[in-house]
Amino acid sequence: MIVIYGLLVHLLFASISAETDCKRTYIDNESLGKCFKNLTLAHQGRAKLHSIGTSIRGRPIWALEVSSDVDSRRLLKPMFKYVGNLHGDETVGRELIHKLAYYLLENYERDPVVTELMDNIDIFLVPSLNPDGFADSQEGSCKSIEMTNSVLKGRTNSNGVDLNRDFPERLKYSPANIFNGRQPETVHIMKWIMANPFVLSASLHGGSVVASYPYDSGYKDEEYSKTPDDSVFKALSHVYADNHKHMFRGDLCEGDSFSANRGITNGNQWYTVDGGMQDFNYEHSNCFEITIELSCCKYPNRSEINKEWDNNFHSLISFMRTVHWGVKGVISMENGNPVAQAAVEITGISHTVFSTEQGEYWRLLTPGHYTMKVSAPRYPIVQDNMSEVGADAKL
Ligand SMILES: *[C@@H]1O[C@H](CO)[C@@H](O)[C@H](O)[C@H]1NC(C)=O
Ligand SMILES: *[C@@H]1O[C@H](CO)[C@@H](O)[C@H](O)[C@H]1NC(C)=O
Ligand SMILES: *[C@@H]1O[C@H](CO)[C@@H](O)[C@H](O)[C@H]1NC(C)=O
Numbered sequence: 001m002i003v004i005y006g007l008l009v010h011l012l013f014a015s016i017s018a019e020t021d022c023k024r025t026y027i028d029n030e031s032l033g034k035c036f037k038n039l040t041l042a043h044q045g046r047a048k049l050h051s052i053g054t055s056i057r058g059r060p061i062w063a064l065e066v067s068s069d070v071d072s073r074r075l076l077k078p079m080f081k082y083v084g085n086l087h088g089d090e091t092v093g094r095e096l097i098h099k100l101a102y103y104l105l106e107n108y109e110r111d112p113v114v115t116e117l118m119d120n121i122d123i124f125l126v127p128s129l130n131p132d133g134f135a136d137s138q139e140g141s142c143k144s145i146e147m148t149n150s151v152l153k154g155r156t157n158s159n160g161v162d163l164n165r166d167f168p169e170r171l172k173y174s175p176a177n178i179f180n181g182r183q184p185e186t187v188h189i190m191k192w193i194m195a196n197p198f199v200l201s202a203s204l205h206g207g208s209v210v211a212s213y214p215y216d217s218g219y220k221d222e223e224y225s226k227t228p229d230d231s232v233f234k235a236l237s238h239v240y241a242d243n244h245k246h247m248f249r250g251d252l253c254e255g256d257s258f259s260a261n262r263g264i265t266n267g268n269q270w271y272t273v274d275g276g277m278q279d280f281n282y283e284h285s286n287c288f289e290i291t292i293e294l295s296c297c298k299y300p301n302r303s304e305i306n307k308e309w310d311n312n313f314h315s316l317i318s319f320m321r322t323v324h325w326g327v328k329g330v331i332s333m334e335n336g337n338p339v340a341q342a343a344v345e346i347t348g349i350s351h352t353v354f355s356t357e358q359g360e361y362w363r364l365l366t367p368g369h370y371t372m373k374v375s376a377p378r379y380p381i382v383q384d385n386m387s388e389v390g391a392d393a394k395l
């Protein structure tokens with residue numbers, strides 16, 4: 001009798017500790033989905049779990065949507081994403097995104113900043129884009145593990161491919177079907193990016209401490225490879241670097257020399273990346289993405305993560321709010337019917353964004369005076385001189 005009683009107590013204890021385990025650092029890839037699922041039950045209507053697809057070894061790539069109205073996004077509420085762990089052995093981003101999910105959901109309607117964020121942004125949190133690489137990586141390993149065939153185990157996916165070189169490269173030939181020959185993880189995120197009207201994103205990496213922005217590739221001999229939206233990208237990157245405890249110093253890790261630009265760099269100027277994800281976002285969707293390098297050590301011991309949370313907390317929050325920069329609006333006919341796929345162009349900036357099915361558009365801009373042109377097949381062109389775009393202007 002006593003033995004059985006002891007066993008029951010033991011089982012009960014085991015299940016309780018399994019529950020609190022959800023907030024552990026480096027929670028294993030299988031539990032992550034279960035814990036996120038539980039979060040959606042505890043915060044109904046404010047958290048929704050999506051799987052973008054599965055990795056080669058069958059692990060789901062989770063995206064947790066966090067917002068005040070996940071069941072139906074309010075018109076003009078912009079979509080934002082944080083994507084981590086594209087390189088499986090760069091793990092700080094994975095942990096920060098995991099922590100951010102709990103922080104937001106537990107502080108909604110308690111902390112006014114969090115309430116404002118969730119009321120006004122549809123936030124998508126993707127802790128690990130490369131769960132197989134994460135499973136192959138080693139805690140405490142600050143550099144990638146090089147295999148005899150020179151494959152970097154853990155950084156790459158299960159086929160040994162670096163996913164941040166696997167996207168269509170804007171300056172090189174791509175097959176007519178842009179998904180042909182790419183890794184499953186790459187195809188899943190490409191389709192997700194193209195199918196949803198994300199406005200802003202950050203991809204979280206490790207190995208340096210700097211905010212890097214497109215383009216990541218350039219023409220021969222080109223160093224600083226400017227997008228038409230260079231001023232927006234620079235300003236976005238500064239929001240992250242300036243709000244970080246140390247990033248703005250620009251000299252934190254061996255080889256980092258970003259002091260002159262206070263912790264930000266153009267991607268190609270640092271080093272050329274062909275087929276990277278941030279350029280893909282800009283070229284193939286409405287979304288602006290920057291890349292954040294979070295820590296010198298790629299996969300630090302778990303005891304370091306709380307410190308990284310403190311280092312990055314203000315940056316993570318401030319960066320999300322920049323999704324409201326510039327102008328937004330709904331393009332419709334006089335009878336109120338929305339116009340989808342309308343091209344929204346700003347004079348002098350050769351980058352077009354397109355309206356959603358509901359006619360919504362968002363155009364990130366830095367403060368200034370702009371002329372905007374809207375056009376759609378079979379409709380007359382409309383031009384509007386925007387008097388002034390402030391930091392939080394709405395049209
Ligand atoms: C699930 O959510 C409940 C709150 O509804 C919480 O008490 C419990 O610890 C959670 N379990 C896990 C595994 O996270
Ligand atoms: C991680 O922890 C182990 C064991 O405490 C220690 O030997 C190692 O040096 C640590 N690694 C780093 C990168 O701090
Ligand atoms: C916008 O500005 C241009 C040049 O400054 C002017 O020619 C045009 O009439 C203006 N359009 C509107 C709608 O005010």
Ligand SMILES: CC(=O)N[C@H]1CO[C@H](CO)[C@@H](O)[C@@H]1O
Nearest residue numbers: 026027028029030134135136
């Ligand atoms: C790091 C980590 O926890 N990886 C785990 C991912 O899932 C597999 C099981 O499919 C475990 O073996 C790994 O340890």
